Amino acid sequence: MNNDLTTEVVVANNQAPSGTSAKRVGITLVTGLLGAGKSTLIRRILTENHTLRIVVIENEFADNAAVEEAIVTQGVGIDALEGFIELPNGCICCAAQDDLTDALQRLLDKKRGAFDHVLIEASGVADPGPVISSFWVDEGQDSDLYLDAVVAVVDCVNLQRMVDDDGTRSVAGKQMAIADVVLLNKIDLLQDEATRNEGHSEEIKELIRVIREQGCKAQIVPTSRCNVELHKLFNIHAYESEATLRDVIESDGDGQSHAGHESMSTTTVTFEKRSFDAVKLDRVVGSLLWESERNDEEGEGVMEIWRMKALVVIADEAKKWIYQSVHTLFDSTESSVENATDDVARSTFIFIGRQLRAPYLRETLQQAVEINRGRTKI
Amino acid sequence: MALSSNSTFHCVGRCGTEREDANGTSVRPENNPANMKCATSNCEKEASLRCPTCVKLEIDLVEQSYFCTQDCFRAAWPTHKQLHKGSALPRGMDPSAKRRRAAFDRFNYTGDLRVADLVLPMRTVPASIPHPDYAVDGVPTAEERFNRTSTKFVTLDEQGIAAMRKVCRLAREVLDMAVRAAKVGVTTEQIDHIVHQACIDRQSYPSPLNYYGFPKACCTSVNEVICHGIPDKRPLQDGDILNIDITLYHEGYHGDLNETICIGNVSQQDKNLIRTAHDSMWAAIKRVKPGVLFRELGAYIEKVARANGHSVVRSYCGHGIGEQFHTAPNVPHYRKNRAVGMCKPGMCFTIEPMINGGNWRDDIWPDNWTAVTADGHNSAQFEHTILVTKEGFEVLTARLPDGPKFWWEEEG
Numbered sequence: 001m002n003n004d005l006t007t008e009v010v011v012a013n014n015q016a017p018s019g020t021s022a023k024r025v026g027i028t029l030v031t032g033l034l035g036a037g038k039s040t041l042i043r044r045i046l047t048e049n050h051t052l053r054i055v056v057i058e059n060e061f062a063d064n065a066a067v068e069e070a071i072v073t074q075g076v077g078i079d080a081l082e083g084f085i086e087l088p089n090g091c092i093c094c095a096a097q098d099d100l101t102d103a104l105q106r107l108l109d110k111k112r113g114a115f116d117h118v119l120i121e122a123s124g125v126a127d128p129g130p131v132i133s134s135f136w137v138d139e140g141q142d143s144d145l146y147l148d149a150v151v152a153v154v155d156c157v158n159l160q161r162m163v164d165d166d167g168t169r170s171v172a173g174k175q176m177a178i179a180d181v182v183l184l185n186k187i188d189l190l191q192d193e194a195t196r197n198e199g200h201s202e203e204i205k206e207l208i209r210v211i212r213e214q215g216c217k218a219q220i221v222p223t224s225r226c227n228v229e230l231h232k233l234f235n236i237h238a239y240e241s242e243a244t245l246r247d248v249i250e251s252d253g254d255g256q257s258h259a260g261h262e263s264m265s266t267t268t269v270t271f272e273k274r275s276f277d278a279v280k281l282d283r284v285v286g287s288l289l290w291e292s293e294r295n296d297e298e299g300e301g302v303m304e305i306w307r308m309k310a311l312v313v314i315a316d317e318a319k320k321w322i323y324q325s326v327h328t329l330f331d332s333t334e335s336s337v338e339n340a341t342d343d344v345a346r347s348t349f350i351f352i353g354r355q356l357r358a359p360y361l362r363e364t365l366q367q368a369v370e371i372n373r374g375r376t377k378i
Numbered sequence: 379m380a381l382s383s384n385s386t387f388h389c390v391g392r393c394g395t396e397r398e399d400a401n402g403t404s405v406r407p408e409n410n411p412a413n414m415k416c417a418t419s420n421c422e423k424e425a426s427l428r429c430p431t432c433v434k435l436e437i438d439l440v441e442q443s444y445f446c447t448q449d450c451f452r453a454a455w456p457t458h459k460q461l462h463k464g465s466a467l468p469r470g471m472d473p474s475a476k477r478r479r480a481a482f483d484r485f486n487y488t489g490d491l492r493v494a495d496l497v498l499p500m501r502t503v504p505a506s507i508p509h510p511d512y513a514v515d516g517v518p519t520a521e522e523r524f525n526r527t528s529t530k531f532v533t534l535d536e537q538g539i540a541a542m543r544k545v546c547r548l549a550r551e552v553l554d555m556a557v558r559a560a561k562v563g564v565t566t567e568q569i570d571h572i573v574h575q576a577c578i579d580r581q582s583y584p585s586p587l588n589y590y591g592f593p594k595a596c597c598t599s600v601n602e603v604i605c606h607g608i609p610d611k612r613p614l615q616d617g618d619i620l621n622i623d624i625t626l627y628h629e630g631y632h633g634d635l636n637e638t639i640c641i642g643n644v645s646q647q648d649k650n651l652i653r654t655a656h657d658s659m660w661a662a663i664k665r666v667k668p669g670v671l672f673r674e675l676g677a678y679i680e681k682v683a684r685a686n687g688h689s690v691v692r693s694y695c696g697h698g699i700g701e702q703f704h705t706a707p708n709v710p711h712y713r714k715n716r717a718v719g720m721c722k723p724g725m726c727f728t729i730e731p732m733i734n735g736g737n738w739r740d741d742i743w744p745d746n747w748t749a750v751t752a753d754g755h756n757s758a759q760f761e762h763t764i765l766v767t768k769e770g771f772e773v774l775t776a777r778l779p780d781g782p783k784f785w786w787e788e789e790g
Contacts, residue, residue: 102382140676140714141692279674286671286720290529328529329716 025108026148026235027118027135031128031175033168036153037185038121041226045119050230052116055104101137101145108144117234118145128175129306129327136239136329149236152179152218153226156207157189163210177215177266177352178307178326180238184208188224215266215352217248242335245322249311249348267356269365272344275315280368281323282332288364289328301355310349313339315370320347379586379597379623379634380605380694380730380761381704405429405451414444418454421446431462435474439499473499481744488741489602489754494612497567500593501574503583510583510627510703516591521702528706531698533724538631539765542700542726545582545626546633546763546774550781552576553624553635556596557782560620562642563613566598569622570609577626585625585632585703592747597623597636604691604732604740604749604757616642619652621759625703632703634728635775638758640785647735648756649785651688655733655758656784658682658690662711662729666764666771670721677713679731691732691757693740694749698727699763712738721766726774730761 032038042056104118122131132150137143152175155162162168176182190203208220221228238244285308292302308325312332320337323330339345351361405427416425425444429451432443442461445451451458461473472478482493503509512518534542552573559572574595577584584595592608599607599621600614607621614620623636638652661678676690683690695717696709707719711731736755743750751757765772 136716138692138710138712138715140710140712282671282673283669283720286673286718290718290720328718331716 024144024146025104025116025118026146026237027120028148028233029128029132029135029150030119030121030153031150031179032153032183033155033162033172033175035158036155037183037226038153040185041151041153041183041228042119042121044226045230045233048230052230052234054117054119055115057118057120101135101143104145105143117148127171128178132178133327133329136326139331146237147239148234149180149238150178151181151183151233152176153183153185154211156184156186156204156222159184159207159210163214169214173214174306174354176211176218179216179218180236180244181233182211182216182218182220183226183228184211184220184222185226186224187222217251217266217350217352239324239326242322242333245309245324246311246335246337249309249322249350265353265356267351267358267361269349269351269358269362271313271347271365271369274347275313275339275345275370276347276365276368277370278314278317278321278332280370281312281314281365282330284364284368285323285325285330288361289325289330303353303355303357303360305351305353305356307352308349310347311335311337312347312349313345323349379589379625379636379703380728380732380759381697381708382694404448405445414441416446416450417442417444417458418446418450421450423447423450427451429458431459434476435462436476437461438473438475438496441499478745485744487754488750488752491601491603491750493743493745493748494610496593496608496610500588501571501595503574503578503587507578507581507583508627508630510585510589510632512590513583513588516588518589518703521705529718531706531719531722531725532700533722534700534726534765535724538700539724541629541631542633542763542765542774545628545631546635548580548582548628549624549626549633549635549763550775550778552580552582552626553622553637553775554778554781556622556624557637557639560614560622560639560641562616565611565613566600566607566609566620567611569598570594570596573622573624580626580628582626582628585627585634586623589703596625597621599623599748599757599759601756602751602754604734604751605694605759606747606749608745608747614641617644617648618642619644619648619756619758623759623761627703630701632699632701633775634699634703634730634761634763636730636759636761637784638760639782644785648758650686651733651735651756652758652784653786654683654686654688655731656760658711658731658733659729659760659762662731663762663764663771663773666721666729666766668721668723668766668768671717672707672709672719672721672727673715673717675729676710676715676717679711679729680713683731683733689734689736689738691734691740691749692738694730694732696728696730696761698725700726723766723768725766726763728761728763730759732757732759 030038030041045054046056120135122128128150132147136147137145154172154176162172184204184207187204204222211220221232236244289305292304305325306327308323308330310323312321312323314321317334318339320335320339321332322335323332349361349365414425416423423446425446427445427447429443429445437443439461442458445454503513510518511520555576556569556573559569574584577595586592586597587595594609596609597606598609599605600618605621605623618641619638620641621636621638625632625634638655640649640652658679661682662675665675665678680690690712692710692712695711698705698707707727708717709727709729710717734751734755734757736751736753739752740749741752742748763774765774
């Protein structure tokens with residue numbers, strides 16, 4: 001079923017430089033509302049003079065995470081956009097973003113080093129959560145593909161209007177909140193001349209503040225016409241790099257919650273002199289992510305956790321563990337941080353989402369605290 | 379029957395753009411040994427003319443290629459030509475034997491097993507037996523609503539549990555019949571025939587039949603076939619290992635199980651592989667109780683497999699089952715997975731580890747069903763349908779006291 005795809009890409013690949021290293025291939029997901037500049041970014045990447053072979057996938061992910069249409073282009077040089085390749089049978093549908101990982105993996109199996117990076121454009125109206133999580137392949141799959149980062153493109157001129165509108169805020173707010181990089185685009189259209197020239201004026205600081213209010217903890221890069229250096233977008237390893245994850249967690253260890261708008265927020269929950277039972281913690285994190293309807297007893301609206309990052313003291317472990325989630329998936333890995341680096345054995349959980357209630361989160365996480373504190377290696 | 383680990387659902391639609399035209403094509407006289415009737419509905423005339431394209435493509439659905447006159451042929455053309463395009467389902471079987479052969483001719487087999495002639499067309503199930511939604515067009519519409527990250531889990535009420543107990547017991551009976559029939563010289567097609575009839579005898583639809591176009595009533599996976607092998611004309615050989623995977627649909631519910639058995643004298647190596655598959659399944663089943671996460675189960679399976687020097691297949695997973703054949707949860711058999719969901723009383727799902735003698739990687743035959751080991755080493759599997767109870771678990775597809783014995787029970 002994937003024969004057509006394979007053949008086409010191999011042909012296109014003949015013109016590409018012959019790198020055959022079996023390094024892993026990152027997947028970057030580009031989100032943003034219609035008109036924010038996603039296409040500009042992709043065109044720029046496809047036409048820019050770099051040596052990377054990039055597969056670009058333009059997807060119309062419908063609201064129910066179904067894919068109505070997908071077109072793959074093999075991006076090498078200026079004529080890249082002419083090299084349309086249709087996925088097997090010309091279309092993919094249903095939960096086919098999973099099919100897409102399969103198709104890409106098969107491609108890599110058949111021809112090592114066929115491409116260096118994958119760029120996926122998700123349609124402007126999609127909830128990026130299901131799409132992102134579908135590319136977060138199980139570690140046990142030992143895949144050559146990895147989810148590199150989620151990039152949100154934001155139109156700075158329309159930012160305030162977008163945030164003020166309930167409809168667009170719910171989509172764009174979430175896009176910004178779970179992004180790893182935000183491109184604050186179209187700064188050349190701002191009124192302030194200092195902004196255009198320097199890129200760090202008061203006006204931009206104000207825009208960044210607005211984005212932060214949406215719960216965004218990502219790196220924010222002001223751009224004009226999506227003119228951004230590729231190294232700021234690629235090989236970020238946002239879901240793997242301990243440094244990247246810890247930057248976010250440790251920058252926010254003050255236990256404060258930030259809620260700009262009443263519904264969207266980030267909340268930090270910290271525990272001191274406690275260690276967690278790994279099995280129990282998995283179970284309570286699972287229940288937080290999967291059973292949101294149960295936490296609305298007071299009718300304040302269902303709590304949604306879009307992204308979670310945590311550095312946790314685990315019982316019987318010498319080092320802290322990193323927990324993270326996106327959409328309904330979560331994972332944990334050992335960090336390099338010794339439990340003894342702080343004298344209070346601090347565990348920090350950062351939640352990004354909607355209707356987050358810190359007391360409820362604390363109470364739930366508390367259930368996973370190891371009872372026998374004597375065993376804790378502090 | 380296992381679920382692809384990404385829980386993927388496959389495109390359905392005729393995407394081909396090839397154009398054919400009846401004008402200029404005429405039916406040709408053909409020897410008609412079976413006294414075929416004209417394929418045009420409502421035309422009962424005897425037919426001696428055969429569509430030339432069907433002849434060229436070696437279309438298996440022979441009864442649909444004969445016509446009585448050129449007029450009947452021309453009238454039938456707009457629908458008849460669909461037959462030439464191949465199956466509407468990418469995972470289904472192409473009715474053109476020629477195209478099937480061509481696809482396999484280009485294929486690099488990973489082991490010694492070769493595709494054998496399929497026996498088409500599909501058998502039918504009497505209309506009096508309730509059919510699942512995909513029986514008609516191959517598309518399980520109802521179950522396509524779920525994917526790997528879904529959090530919607532069905533917990534059955536008492537009535538649903540009773541229905542699951544019943545269908546799982548019937549499925550067990552059918553599997554035992556199939557196991558008893560499997561001997562040296564018997565073809566998997568013959569086993570399929572027995573299974574098909576045994577399902578009908580139990581007022582049940584054989585769930586695999588036409589599921590995404592799957593052409594048979596059960597899956598028969600020989601030697602290096604991991605799962606989803608299609609019953610065919612190959613006679614079983616002494617020393618083969620064979621997995622038979624049975625699912626029945628009875629009174630609105632599916633029950634799913636499989637076992638791997640020895641055909642004749644099997645090497646000790648393969649016997650050990652079969653035993654590992656069985657034991658690894660039980661290592662996970664024993665852990666099932668309310669509160670346990672589905673993601674925890676794979677580690678227990680992998681531990682048993684590794685201890686025996688074997689590996690766990692990662693492309694196919696256990697799955698929720700009930701009114702749908704495959705639904706949430708997704709139950710990976712490998713460690714380090716991020717499966718969604720927690721065991722709750724009333725949930726039903728399968729645990730069905732596929733254990734490879736060599737490495738865990740898999741490949742797929744051009745029929746888009748037959749999953750084989752990438753290194754050609756043999757693979758074994760066992761499966762039960764499990765119900766989560768308040769205290770722990772109930773094996774709905776449990777063995778019967780007078781059922782066939784495993785090799786270690788016979789030798790023991």
